[in-house]
Amino acid sequence: MCGSPVLAQSSAAPAGITLDSAISRALANSPELTTFGYQINARQGDVEQAGLRPNPELIVSIENAAGTGEFAGTDGLETTLSIGWILERNKRQYRVNAAMAGVSAMEVAAESKRQEVAAQTARLFLDSLVVQQRMELLTYSVALYEAEVEFARKRVDAGRLPRMNLTRSQATLEMVKLDLEDAEHELRTAIRRLAAQWGELQPDFTAISGDLRILPQPVDYDELLARVESNPELLQNLSESALREAELRLAQAVAKPSWRVTAGIRRHEQTDDVALVAGVIVPLATSDRNQGGIAAARARLAVTNAEREALQIRLKTQLFALHQELLHSLHQSGAFRDEIIPLLESVEADIQQAHESGRYSYRELWTVQSELVEARMASIEANANAHRMAIEIERLIGAPLSAAGKP
Structure with a gap:
């Protein structure tokens, strides 16, 4: 997931890390994923332990010793040596089933993670890319304001403009430079946070390769809704439900008492004879039949099922909101790309031509150029919002947007 070309690299993008590379690194080396391997190994150990048979018992009993009369001393001694086994009556299989359900639940949790x-990783990559593209526009803005300051200085020196206009332009230039410096610090921090996804404290890259203008494609809501069942949280809930059902079966099995059988030999001291002995011990379940354990297991299963119903409602509502936000962001992006920015670029070209012929002042050219920068800044944010919504939808349906609606 999150590997769709919504943040694909363009031919004009600066050399740097790509989204696919960032996600691959994170999945291979994320500190957060390392613990799941150990936890799965632990659960597999539980399966192995659950499959072990109870050890047999060695039973030694002595009868008719240290009595009176003919039973005085050891004359009438009877010694019995036997081995006992517990008949679990399928309890071992229920233990194994519960342990295996625990392994499955942990594997689903690992995949969800x-x-x-x-x-x-995609969110942090997007944040870094947004800051990088803002820096490019801010760099252009600095150049514009520097030209404005130079223009104002010439006008002041020629006595055609009050000095306060130059001072105002200089102050504005310094503020834009501060914005650029802030963005530079923000980009370094964003890159460090991105690299931390795969446990790297010293990033080996300084730029992000991507193009916000390559937007996600709109997908029909009903197609997305059909993929909600693949939501990682919902899959976790289903695996949790399977675990709770296995625990309930185990609790019910434990309620049935285990039989014990014994077999051995008995030696009679008086006659020096040996005989075989065998026995069966059947517990009488007159009181505790694990009613409390069964009730608790049933309650935990009911809680899991109720949580699934609430989760489905929440996911579908969230999906609808994200889908609406995606469509709105795509509409905004299209408006900036197809209408607002082309119109301002056309005005800029006309004023540039008029300025060169002396019909418009530099101030008018600078004004439309500033408006164009603001529009491009707004376009970056609209594009970024579209990508953010796409990332959240992909996370919610557990698949790239391009896979929505496919069997």
């Missing part, structure tokens, strides 16, 4: 790591 992998998808969350991928989504978080």
Whole structure:
């Protein structure tokens, strides 16, 4: 997931890390994913332990010793040596089933965490890319204001403009430079946070390769809704439900008492004879039949099922909101790309031509150029919002947007 070309690299993008590379690194080396391997190994150990048979018992009993009369001393001694086994009556299989359900639940949790790591990596990649593109526009803005300051200085020196206009332009230039410096610090921090996704404290890259203008494609809501069942949280709930059902079966099995059988030999001291002995011990379940354990297991299963119903409602509502936000962001992006920015660029070209012929002042050219910068800044944010919504939808349906609606 989060590997769709919504943040694909363009031919004009600066050399740097790509989204696919960032996600691959995070999935291979994320500190958050390392613990799941150990936890799965622990659960597999539980399966092995659950499959072990109870050890047999060695039973030694002595009868008719240290009595009176003919039973005085050891004359009438009877010694019995036997081995006992517990008949579990399928309890071992229920223990194994519960342990295996625990392994499955942990594997689903690990996959859910992998998808969350991928989504978080995509978010941090997007944040870094947005800051980088803002820096490019801010750099252009600095150049514009520097030209404005130079223009104002010439006008002041020629006595055609009050000095306060130059001072105002200089102050504005310094403020834009501060914005650029802030963005530079913000980019370094964003890159460090991105690299931390795969446990790297000293990033080996300084730039992000991507193009916000390559937007996610709109997908029909009903197609997305059909993919909600693949949501990682919902899959976790289903695996949790399977675990709770296995625990309930085990609790019910434990309620049935285990029989014990014994077999051995008995030696009679008086006659020096040996005989075989055998026995069966059947517990009488007159009181505790694990009613409390069964009730608790049933309650935990009911809680899991109720949580699933609430989760489905929440996911579908969230999906609808994200889908609406995606459509709105795509509409905004299209408006900036197809209408607002082309119109301002056309005005800029006309004023540039008029300025060169002396019909417009530099101030008018600078004004439209500033408006164009603001529009491009707003376009970056609209594009970024579209990508953010796409990332969240992909996380919610557990698949790239391009896979929505596919079997």
